[in-house]
Amino acid sequence: xxxxxxxxxxxxxxxxxxxxxxxxxxxxxxxxxxxxxxxxxxxxxxxxxxxxxxxxxxxxxxxxxxxxxxxxxxxxxxxxxxxxxxxxxxxxxxxxxxxxxxxxxxxxxxxxxxxxxxxxxxxxxxxxxxxxxxxxxxxxxxxxxxxxxxxxxxxxxxxxxxxxxxxxxxxxxxxxxxxxxxxxxxxxxxxxxxxxxxxxxxxxxxxxxxxxxxxxxxxxxxxxxxxxxxxxxxxxxxxxxxxxxxxxxxxxxxxxxxxxxxxxxxxxxxxxxxxxxxxxxxxxxxxxxxxxxxxxxxxxxxxxxxxxxxxxxxxxxxxxxxxxxxxxxxxxxxxxxxxxxxxxxxxxxxxxxxxxxxxxxxxxxxxxxxxxxxxxxxxxxxxxxxxxxxxxxxxxxxxxxxxxxxxxxxxxxxxxxxxxxxxxxxxxxxxxxxxxxxxxxxxxxxxxxxxxxxxxxxxxxxxxxxxxxxxxxxxxxxxxxxxxxxxxxx
Amino acid sequence: xxxxxxxxxxxxxxxxxxxxxxxxxxxxxxxxxxxxxxxxxxxxxxxxxxxxxxxxxxxxxxxxxxxxxxxxxxxxxxxxxxxxxxxxxxxxxxxxxxxxxxxxxxxxxxxxxxxxxxxxxxxxxxxxxxxxxxxxxxxxxxxxxxx
Numbered sequence: 001x002x003x004x005x006x007x008x009x010x011x012x013x014x015x016x017x018x019x020x021x022x023x024x025x026x027x028x029x030x031x032x033x034x035x036x037x038x039x040x041x042x043x044x045x046x047x048x049x050x051x052x053x054x055x056x057x058x059x060x061x062x063x064x065x066x067x068x069x070x071x072x073x074x075x076x077x078x079x080x081x082x083x084x085x086x087x088x089x090x091x092x093x094x095x096x097x098x099x100x101x102x103x104x105x106x107x108x109x110x111x112x113x114x115x116x117x118x119x120x121x122x123x124x125x126x127x128x129x130x131x132x133x134x135x136x137x138x139x140x141x142x143x144x145x146x147x148x149x150x151x152x153x154x155x156x157x158x159x160x161x162x163x164x165x166x167x168x169x170x171x172x173x174x175x176x177x178x179x180x181x182x183x184x185x186x187x188x189x190x191x192x193x194x195x196x197x198x199x200x201x202x203x204x205x206x207x208x209x210x211x212x213x214x215x216x217x218x219x220x221x222x223x224x225x226x227x228x229x230x231x232x233x234x235x236x237x238x239x240x241x242x243x244x245x246x247x248x249x250x251x252x253x254x255x256x257x258x259x260x261x262x263x264x265x266x267x268x269x270x271x272x273x274x275x276x277x278x279x280x281x282x283x284x285x286x287x288x289x290x291x292x293x294x295x296x297x298x299x300x301x302x303x304x305x306x307x308x309x310x311x312x313x314x315x316x317x318x319x320x321x322x323x324x325x326x327x328x329x330x331x332x333x334x335x336x337x338x339x340x341x342x343x344x345x346x347x348x349x350x351x352x353x354x355x356x357x358x359x360x361x362x363x364x365x366x367x368x369x370x371x372x373x374x375x376x377x378x379x380x381x382x383x384x385x386x387x388x389x390x391x392x393x394x395x396x397x398x399x400x401x402x403x404x405x406x407x408x409x410x411x412x413x414x415x416x417x418x419x420x421x422x423x424x425x426x427x428x429x430x431x432x433x434x435x436x437x438x439x440x441x442x443x444x445x446x447x448x449x450x451x452x453x454x455x456x457x458x459x460x461x462x463x464x465x466x467x468x469x470x471x472x473x474x475x476x477x478x479x480x481x482x483x484x485x486x487x488x489x490x
Numbered sequence: 491x492x493x494x495x496x497x498x499x500x501x502x503x504x505x506x507x508x509x510x511x512x513x514x515x516x517x518x519x520x521x522x523x524x525x526x527x528x529x530x531x532x533x534x535x536x537x538x539x540x541x542x543x544x545x546x547x548x549x550x551x552x553x554x555x556x557x558x559x560x561x562x563x564x565x566x567x568x569x570x571x572x573x574x575x576x577x578x579x580x581x582x583x584x585x586x587x588x589x590x591x592x593x594x595x596x597x598x599x600x601x602x603x604x605x606x607x608x609x610x611x612x613x614x615x616x617x618x619x620x621x622x623x624x625x626x627x628x629x630x631x632x633x634x635x636x637x
Contacts, residue, residue: 271591275559278588278611283506286613290513311613318611325590 071098367405393421520624530563
């Protein structure tokens, strides 16, 4: 998770301000120092030049009359200038004529080369300024005065400046720190609050949080406002999403409740069918039997026949009630999928049905059926119905052929059960799976019309499809899948 | 066998079923002393010598044939009352009903029913069932001896 020092922006701002102030101050100091250095030196040169000119003027006669003592006196006046270290008057021959020394004698003798065309020259050596000036007219010079001055004044002045600059810099930086602390309230504090809100929103997903506006109508305020607006929008969307979800949930609950109620009603209905419809049937069957037993002798053949019909009707209705109830039970039953070896299941089913085809010639072709995730109990019921039908409708065949296997249609695994029995007209194929729908007469092939309807329910409960192909008197094939869309093998 | 002692208590609300059951028991020579109760309350009154049967000396029947769907007090409640009472809790009770709902079967067995039989719709099968049932519980079976 993103974490930051809460005052890093303040620190950055302070550092930046300090740096800018320091740089500005350094530049100002530098410029000022350079200016001072240049003007001070120019002033020194000018001062020395004036002094040299005065010395030269006053000592011209001394040179002319070869009076070094007088020249010495003139030079002595330089002692009033504290920065002048020494000075000398050179004769026309280049030898020192007279001199003033504060320390040991260090002026060069003879004088180094001096451009004849110039009246005055100055140069710097070892932090000292030397100035030479001719004495007498340019055309016929009498000699030369050389003054050496230290630059200590400049150094001291620059040192003073540096001290002042350091003090100002320190004061500036202090002021920056103080001003930045004040600025925190207007700049970094809102940013910090914004960052804190963003962090809380991202951590707690609580979109009801807001950052307080600064009220200063600047970019920061605009940013905070936009952020708050964004949160507002998210919160609204969240709320409407939650509402939609709640409504959906409530609707699902309602529907589930209705479904439960409908299921309960259905259960109550089948319970009462199971209990209340049977009793009258048993009575019809019972009393007609008793009538036959006790008063059979008084009845003629027709009467006995009718009574038998009554009994038969009751029996067949009893069967219907039973099958309807079992279909209802299957409809309510949940599909429990487990890997089932259909090959084994199919052969097992055939063995269970053996009493139905005892003594008949049937060629069984049970191909390799896959292992599939399905409800073993329900799918056994499917095979029971389909194989039992196949056995029933091939009854009139000398040699019946009953086949079960798997084919792949468009990448989908399809199970089929085929027989070469009575078959059916393909144009009635859609009626095969309806409850109580029969395509054969009861005298030809007995049945209730519930079996295939039950089979279809089971297949649909698995999400699969079932369909049939048939031809009258040639046989029928029932195809089914056990998964929605595509069959999966386990 | 003592005369006057009720051997079977038949709790059944349908008169037709009572008639068919009694006829079958009679034909099988098993219906010497059958008391018919037409609802759950009557069955319990008889068993516990209450109401109209207050004068009866308590004697446990050899068998109670109990329908589930009875007026006033249903079969399950009757069974519960029988099993809850010290004097009646050992009486063999057979549920004889049209229902074959698994829920009914389960709750009956949980309450300690001795047998659960669905009345067949087909009368011949019904007769055979009643005959075997009477024979088994009245003749073959050894009931708990009275103290």
